[in-house]
Amino acid sequence: MSSRNVSSTSGVTIEDISLSFGQTEVLNGVNLEIMPGELFTFLGPSGSGKSTLLRAIAGFGPEPAGRILIGDDDVTHLPPWQRNVGMVFQSYALWPHMTVRKNVAFGLEEQKVPAREIGPRVDAALKLVGLLDLAERRPSQLSGGQQQRVALARTIVVEPRVLLLDEPLSNLDANLRVQMRREILELQRKLNLTTIFVTHDQEEANTISDRIAVLNDGIIQQVGTPLELYDQPANRFVAHFLGTANLIDGTIRKARGKTIFSTQDRITIPADGTGLKSGQECTAMIRPQSLRLSAGKSRAMKSTAQLRGAVEHREFLGHLIRYAVRVGKHLLLVDETHESGEAAYNSGDKVVMGLHKSQVQFLKA
Numbered sequence: 001m002s003s004r005n006v007s008s009t010s011g012v013t014i015e016d017i018s019l020s021f022g023q024t025e026v027l028n029g030v031n032l033e034i035m036p037g038e039l040f041t042f043l044g045p046s047g048s049g050k051s052t053l054l055r056a057i058a059g060f061g062p063e064p065a066g067r068i069l070i071g072d073d074d075v076t077h078l079p080p081w082q083r084n085v086g087m088v089f090q091s092y093a094l095w096p097h098m099t100v101r102k103n104v105a106f107g108l109e110e111q112k113v114p115a116r117e118i119g120p121r122v123d124a125a126l127k128l129v130g131l132l133d134l135a136e137r138r139p140s141q142l143s144g145g146q147q148q149r150v151a152l153a154r155t156i157v158v159e160p161r162v163l164l165l166d167e168p169l170s171n172l173d174a175n176l177r178v179q180m181r182r183e184i185l186e187l188q189r190k191l192n193l194t195t196i197f198v199t200h201d202q203e204e205a206n207t208i209s210d211r212i213a214v215l216n217d218g219i220i221q222q223v224g225t226p227l228e229l230y231d232q233p234a235n236r237f238v239a240h241f242l243g244t245a246n247l248i249d250g251t252i253r254k255a256r257g258k259t260i261f262s263t264q265d266r267i268t269i270p271a272d273g274t275g276l277k278s279g280q281e282c283t284a285m286i287r288p289q290s291l292r293l294s295a296g297k298s299r300a301m302k303s304t305a306q307l308r309g310a311v312e313h314r315e316f317l318g319h320l321i322r323y324a325v326r327v328g329k330h331l332l333l334v335d336e337t338h339e340s341g342e343a344a345y346n347s348g349d350k351v352v353m354g355l356h357k358s359q360v361q362f363l364k365a
Contacts, residue, residue, distance in 0.1 A: 041209040212225070267330065
C-alpha cells in the first residue's frame with residue numbers, strides 16, 4: 001500500500017442533496033463540506049437520513065437531486081465502482097467460504113491488479129489491522145472484532161479516496177466497541193484518509209470525530225466539533241441529542257435596568273450580553289454538571305443565579321450522583337461528583353442550586 005498525505009486524499013462536497021423514496025422525503029437540501037483527511041460523522045436517530053446520505057455518496061440507492069463531488073470530480077451520476085470509495089457495512093459482508101487473505105484480495109482481483117502486486121498489498125493491509133497471523137482462517141473462525149478488521153482491511157487495500165463506515169460497531173459488545181473505535185481512529189490517522197462515519201451513538205461520535213453533522217428528519221441541524229455541539233447547540237434537538245440537558249422555556253425581559261430570563265414559576269437567570277431582546281421567547285439550556293447543590297447559601301452565593309427546590313429522587317451512577325430537583329413545575333437534573341464518605345441528599349431535602357450565567361445557553365424559539 002502506498003503512503004498518503006493530506007494533498008493526496010480527497011474531500012467531499014455535498015451540494016443541495018435531496019432524496020425521496022416514493023412519497024417519503026428522506027433528505028432535504030443537505031449541504032456539507034468535508035475536508036481532506038477529516039474524520040467526519042453523520043449523527044442522528046433512526047430514520048434521520050444519515051445512512052441514506054452515506055449511501056448516496058457511495059452511489060447506492062436512487063440518484064438524488066443535487067451534486068456530490070469527491071475532490072474536484074462530480075460523481076453524482078457515476079456508478080459505485082467508478083467513484084473509488086470504500087464502504088464498510090454494518091454486517092461486514094465477508095465471504096464465508098473464503099479465507100481472510102482471499103476476502104482482502106477480492107477487490108484487487110476484481111480491479112485486475114497484477115498478481116505480483118496483490119500478495120504484498122494484502123499482507124500490508126492485514127499487518128496494518130493486526131491480522132497477518134490469521135490470514136488463512138475463515139470468517140467463522142474469527143471474533144466479531146476480528147471480522148470488523150477484515151472488513152476494514154478489504155476496504156483500505158484498494159486505496160479508496162474516501163472511506164465510508166455505516167454503523168460499523170453496532171454488532172459488537174460494549175467493551176469491544178470502545179476498543180474498535182480507538183483502533184479505527186488510529187488507522188484513520190495513520191492513513192490520513194478522509195473518513196465518513198455513521199452512528200446514532202453520541203458517545204461514539206464524540207470520541208472519534210473531528211467534526212459532526214447532526215441530522216434529524218433529513219435536515220442538518222448543526223455542524224461542528226464535538227465540543228462546539230455540546231457547549232453551543234443550535235436548537236433544542238441538538239441540545240437534547242448531544243448529552244443530557246435541562247431545557248427551560250421562558251421569556252427575556254428587563255428588570256431594574258438588567259436583562260433577565262424568567263419563567264412563569266419565577267425562575268430567573270441573568271441574560272445580559274446575550275443579544276436577546278426584551279419580550280423574546282427562548283429556551284435556557286443548562287447541563288446537569290453546571291448546577292451546584294447546597295443546603296444553604298454558602299456555596300450557591302458565589303454563583304450569579306440561585307434556584308431553590310426540593311430533591312425528588314436520586315440515582316447513584318458510581319462516579320457521580322444524579323439528582324432530580326423540583327423547581328416550580330420544572331424537574332431539573334443535577335450531577336454531583338461522588339466522593340467516598342460524602343453524605344448524599346435525600347428525597348424531600350430542600351436545596352439551593354448555584355448557577356453561573358456563563359454555563360447557560362439561550363436557544364431561540
